[in-house]
Each structure stands twice: as structure tokens, then as C-alpha cells.
Amino acid sequence: MAQADRILHFGRAPHEWLWFIVQSPLALKIINIAYNFWFVVLITAVFTVCIARKDTKLRHQFLMSFMTVWTLGGFFLAMGLSSAGPCFYERLGFGNDFHALMQALATADRIYPIWALNTQDMLWGGYTGATTGSVGISAFPSLHVAMAVLFALYATRRSRLAGVVMWLFAGVIMVGSVVLGWHYAVDGYAGASLMVAIWKACGYLLTRFESDSAAAESSTMQSPALCGM
Template sequence: MDQLIAPESPSTSVPSEASSRWLSGPLRLWAVVALFTALGVARSLQVGVPFRDPGGAYFVGRLELTAAIFAGCVLAEAVLRAGLPLSPSRTWRLIREKWTPARLAWSWVALLAYHVTYLVYHNLKSWNDLRDPHDQWLLDVDRALFFGHSPAVLLHDLLGEHAAAWTLFVWYETFPTLVVIAFPACVALATRLKDAYACIAAFVWVWMLGTGTYYLIPTLGPFHSAPQEFAGLPHMPIQDTQARYMQQWDNLRAAPHADDAFAQVAAFASLHVGVAAVIMGVLWWHRLRLATAVMAVFVAGTMVATVYLGWHFFVDDLAGLAIAALAWTLGPLTVGVRRRPVRVS
């Protein structure tokens, strides 16, 4: 298994990272998040709709879930480091050595920056659905790229519309679970706290850049704008989800000030692809080559699934890859991290 050099020991990492140079990274990250939040407030005032967190799905509930996953990752890492035979006292000692109060606090400063970004992202995404969609243009672009053919129809013809449909449905639906585990894990498992900040900054940027693309080209997706292309697929829960999203879209546009008015449908760019590619970047950042290759396969399969199931145009997936690459350029720069950890075998 790949291992990373730990340039800071638990006893010396906090003082060095508490220096003014270290503090500039978290401050710059929060400055970016504050600017994004200010844009959200401006849009909220423009449309006259307050920020919402339906059922705690995007902030309160997510914080609780993150805390549980974070704690699980901390415990799992300590157990693995303690080795066999299992020793609760050794495990607890390793946890206390790494997780000083200062490191724990700075870790949650990063995680809270992510959660604020995620809440603002979902509200901006909802308010963008008040704008008229421009799906036809992307339908035309996709057909031009595939010489007059629909990429979704080509995939249906190539893969079939039964076993492949269910396989790609399951593949697509693994994304939410992967995301909720990935970002707390990248903080909890990082040897260097600055690497945790570089990864969280990349996550923050991909959500913000994705929001920008939604506003650049508001779209709903091929399942709505070209439904005939997906009529041959078996009925799966995904069609129910798509119908629910369109009902939310209709409700929001009919009564945007209603307490339950909240929509979550957008195509350009694909953040299933973008965020999955950022997770691949986390593995790349830590020089975990095999895991990076496995995640690259997952990203490729996600690209196929988004088009096959009608969630996205092919150009949405290309845009998702582009914003992931940009997020990994801006993330480390934002927090002032110049080099990846050194790997040893």
C-alpha cells in the first residue's frame, strides 16, 4: 500500500501550522467562500427568496453526517496504525497524538467552509431555475459533435436498453455516497493539515465553478428536452427522480416565494463528473496511483451514465472535466500549498 512521508510529527505540526504563514491559507479560503456567499445574498435579494435548507438536507443534516464520517475515519486510521493485536489504549494514544485541539479546530474550519459553500451552491442552483432554459442549443451542439446523431441514442444502440440501464443507474447513484465520504475523509486521513486544506479548497472551487456554468447556460437536461430518446429504457427510480425534479421546477416557477419552493435541476456543467474528477484529484494529490486509476474508471463510467440516462448532454461532461481541472489549479493556489506530499513505498 502506498504511504506518505509525514514531514511533521504530531508534537511539532501545530506550532508550525499556527504561524502567520499557515493562517493565511484558511483566511484566503474563507475569503473566497465569503465572496461566494455574498453573491448568493445578492441573488437572494434580487429574486426576493431567502436562503433555504429543506429538511436540513444541505447544511444542518449534512453537518451531522460529516461529523459521524469524520469520527469514523479518525478511528479507522488509528486502528490501522495501531496494528494487531487490537489495542484500545494504543489506538486512543495515536488519536490523541494526531488530533490535538488545534488540529481538530482547524480541520473543522475547513469542513465548515465546504458546508457553507454547499448550502450557497444549492440555493443559487434553485434560483437559477427561475430563468428560461436553453437546452436546444446544447442538443444541437451534441448532434454536431456526433455527426448528426444523439450520443444517448448511440449509447442505447451500443449497450442495449435493459441490463446496461440498470447497471448504469446503480453506477450513477453511487455518487452521493462517494461525495459525503470523500470530503471529510480527505481532512481526517491527511498526514499534513495543509494537504487537507488544498483538497477542501478544490472541492469548494468545483461547486462554485459549477454554479457559474449553471448561470452561463441554464439548462434542464436531455431527459426533459428530448424525452423520446429515453422512452425505450425500463422504468427505474431515476425516472421518478426526474419527474420529481420537474415538479419542483414547475412549483418554483409558479410560486417562488412559497415556503417549499426549491428546485434542483440543471445540466450544464455536469457536477457528477466534475466532483468525481475532483475526488480523483484528491487521490492524485496524495500520489495514490492505483486508487487514482480506479477513480478514473469511475469518472469515465459516470460520463457514460449521465448521457445514457438523460441527465446530461455530452458537452456537460466535458465542461465537468474542465471545471475539475480548474478547481485543482485554483484550490492549492488559494491556500498557498505548492507541492504534493512525497510518496514512499
């Protein structure tokens, strides 16, 4: 994953292109807040979709996409392509490619609390058995990015303004996944691509079933008339 990132980004790691953010403790803090706020957006989006009284097809498309991406991306791909993000790269003995990034996060943490570091330590403790509890490490694909893209896809169909806001939010989540050391950029690209593909597939299936249902209903309505003839 790390090597793929360098190949795709002209020989440099993505966080190196974003060093103007990495070297700013305030920027890192703001991005960390946004990254954690993702959980609030997730709950709000699902709740809003569930209680919406308009456009049943769009609601079904969101919920089908939501469940599919967590099943396919969050379970099968996450397990089959298990990987550790940049924050665990050096701890696993792969080298110091991300040492400067983690040092910058540690430096920022002395000025503004960077919550990602504590969470990463917790996950590492669970992985090594130092702490109890069911925790796991998996970087590919990024479900943070995938879900942010789903929020944006849904919001765009509801409101142009909401769509713009949510696409900006998805961009912040993508950047945050890299500069906070959680993910390689390819994890985010994969998550976004997977989400768009699932969204389109679910939309196609719903349209197809809707057409089949309408055709069946039309055929049922015509049957009595034919019998009368």
C-alpha cells in the same frame, strides 16, 4: 447544447453512439446504481479528506477545489447558463430528438427500476409547480462529472490503484449522465474541464502561499541575528 453535442460527435447524439448500453435494461440499472452511489462516494471522500493527518497541502487543495467548483459551477454557471437536460427536452417543446432514449429508459424501468426517471419526474413537478418544495433544473455544467473528476484527481495523488478505480468511476458517471438522460455530453466535458482548471489553480495558489510563508518565516528568523551584529 443538443446541437453542440451533434457537432462534436460527428452528427449523432452521444446516446446514439452508446445505444448498445441504452438498449440493455441491466446495463442501465447498473449504471443508475453507480450514478446514485456517487452521493456515497462524495460523503466518504469529504470525510476522509477532513480526517486525514497527512499532506495538509493536498487536503487543502481538495477542499478549496470542492468549494470553488460548487460556487462557480453549481451556482454562477448553473444560473447564468441555465439549461434543461435531454430528459426534459421534449417536455419543454423542443422536439423529439431524445424520445427514443426516454422510451428506452421507460422500457428498462418495467424490468429493473430506473430511479433516475422518478427523480426527473419530481424535478419536473417542482418546475411546473405541480409539487411543493425547493427544486431546480440545471444541466450545465455537470457537477456529477466535475466531482467524480475531483475524486480521481485526489485519489491519484494518494494511490495509483485508487486513482485508476476513481478514473473508471468518473468514466461511468460521464456515461451515466448521458444514457440516463440527465446531461448532454458537453455538460460533462465542461464539468471535467472546469474541475481540472480549478484543481490546478488551487494547487498553484497553495504552492505560492507556501513559498511566501516560508520566505517570510526565514526573514523573521534572520532579523535577530542581524540586530545582534
